[in-house]
Amino acid sequence: MSAPEQIDHEDGNKDENLGLYRRATQTGAQWWRVSVGDRPETYRLEHGADDENGAGTVDIDLIVDAENLRAKLKKWRREGFAIDGSDAGQDDERTRVAFMPELQRASASMLAQKQRERASSNDTVRDGSSSTVRIGTVDVPCGIPHPLVPPINHAYLFSPRFNDIVEDIVENRRVMLIGHTGAGKTSLIEQVAARSGHPVLRSNMNGQTTAGDFVGFWTVKGGETLWVDGVLPSAMREGLWLIVDEIDFAEPSILAALTAVLEPHGRLLLKEKGNEIVAPHPAFRLFATANAVGAMSQFRHLYQGANLMNEAFLDRWRVYLLDYLTPAEETDVLVRTLAPHMTRALAATLAAIAADCRAAFAREDLASAFSTRRLLDWAELMLRTGDPERAAGPAIYAKVSPEDAALIRGIIRHHIAPAG
Ligand SMILES: Nc1ncnc2c1ncn2[C@@H]1O[C@H](COP(=O)(O)OP(=O)(O)O)[C@@H](O)[C@H]1O
Ligand SMILES: [Mg+2]
Structure with a gap:
């Protein structure tokens, strides 16, 4: 009983080499099996190949000595064979x-x-x-009439890409939409709210929004000291949808207040108001938009002053990257918005111009983004004036630098020949 154990132990180093050496191929795997030979100090080598169905056949079967085995092992390693003890590889x-x-x-x-x-x-x-x-493929519960329900934009196009986002809204997830300016982040949330009748509050972090505006503050009115709720507790108490626009510009104190609310059913602690706790109304929803966060960080230089957001904060959101509408989708939106005058052929050309301008923006040839809003405005004025160049004045050129205007003019001329 003790003797074989001892032999095993002595042979331990060599036995390490026993086993199956595999390498994946396009159609399955090739392998060499090393086992103990029938004479002392010899090894049996078998070679075979498995196809996708796993059925393997042995095509080489030979006996070698230890030195020969060492040479083979070296060669196999070079060829990409690796040991997989037992049948773990198959598992x-x-x-x-x-x-x-x-x-x-x-x-x-x-x-x-x-x-x-x-x-x-x-x-x-x-x-x-x-x-x-029903919005896309999702049934969205309706809210109640309220002055803050946004108006429906009938030309708004719900791309199938948006279904997951709408589903998240129904499930009461915290949704952050990231993408270039004018890609449609704010309007997506607003149009879901418009269709389902939910009131929306927007709070833009790029500018004057202070922690006081956001969380609340004390004020004196008629000799009395009063607490005024900021947008966050107001939205939470009344069950509004709150869009924190351009969250990558928010003050740290605002992000700190938000963090607690990001948990499912997360409550807000109003420290300034004697630690009053604000529980979220079931209809309350929280959204954020950002230009240069996460997957958009590569474009940070285009959005001066945007802050990096740490991963722990981002992990509390479902973050969706929203791209501009495709030229086909934007053609649709143009035709629907400016029906019955805008034809599909005209719209397709205008959508192609917008796509070229965006490509130039992404390459940093253009400093200004080209939003769907800008495209729609230009198209409308073009229909009125019958002149793309004249319409581009107030809709595009006057809003950008002379260099950008010249480049955009070039792109437009590339797509539109002057009237004969
Ligand atoms: N899916 C869409 N269908 C129709 N119009 C759209 C769509 N997405 C964006 N737009 C138009 O583009 C404009 C800019 O979108 P917006 O939501 O303000 O962009 P962002 O918030 O990303 O800067 C909207 O006002 C709307 O007119
Ligand atoms: Mg926006």
């Missing part, structure tokens, strides 16, 4: 292949549960206030 592969089907089942089960939950919550409140409106 890894099985797990890899099994992941997606299993995830699809898990995801379907979660969706079904959500649908049941929503159906039952609609059943319990049968007073009409629980109606929903």
Whole structure:
């Protein structure tokens, strides 16, 4: 009983080399198996290949001595063979292949549960206030009439890319939209609110917003000292949707106040007001927009003064990168906004000009961004004047530097030949 153990121990160093050496190929894997030979100090080497189905056949089978084995091991390492003790490699592969089907089942089960939950919550409140409106593929619960509900923009286009964002809003996630100026961050939230009838407050961090405006402050009125809620506690108490625009410009004290509220059902502590606790109304939603955060950091030089946001803060949000509409989508928006006069052919050219200007902005050839708003305004004035160049004056050129105006003029001429 003790003898074989001793032999194993003595041979330990050599036995380390026993096992399966594999290297992946395009269609499966190649392997060498090293086992103990039938004579002392010899090793058996088998070579084979597995295809995608895992079926392997041995095509080489030989006996070598220890020195020969060492040479082989060196060669295999150069060729990319690596030892995978036991059948761990096959287990890894099985797990890899099994992941997606299993995830699809898990995801379907979660969706079904959500649908049941929503159906039952609609059943319990049968007073009409629980109606929903469908936006893209998502049923969004409706709010109540309020003066702060934004007007519906009928030309607004809900891209299928937005479905996940709308779903997050329904689930009461904190959503941050990042992207270039004029890409449509603010209007996406506003148009979801407009369609579903939710009041919206906007607070822009790039400018005069102080912690007092945001959180609240004490004031004296008629000899009495009064607390005035800032936008954050107001929105939380009244169940408004709050958009913190350009959050990458916010003061640290504002970010500190926000952090607590970012937790699901997170409460706000009004330290200045004797530690009063503000609990969020169920309809309260919190959004942020930013130009140069996270995946947009590469464009920080275009947005002077923007602060980096740390990952711990970003991890409290779902952060979506919003790109400009595609030329096809923007053509659609132009046609719908300026119907019935704007034709598809005219719109397609204008959308292509906007795309070229944005590419120039991303390359830093242009200092000014080209928003969908600017494009729509230019197109409208162009229809009125019948003259793209004259319309570009007040809609574009007067808003940018002379160098930018010259470059944009060049892009426009590239797409539009002068009238004959
Ligand atoms: N999906 C869209 N459909 C129609 N118009 C859009 C869309 N996205 C943006 N726009 C237009 O572009 C303008 C600028 O968008 P905005 O939301 O203000 O951009 P951002 O907040 O990213 O700077 C909006 O006022 C709207 O007219
Ligand atoms: Mg905005």
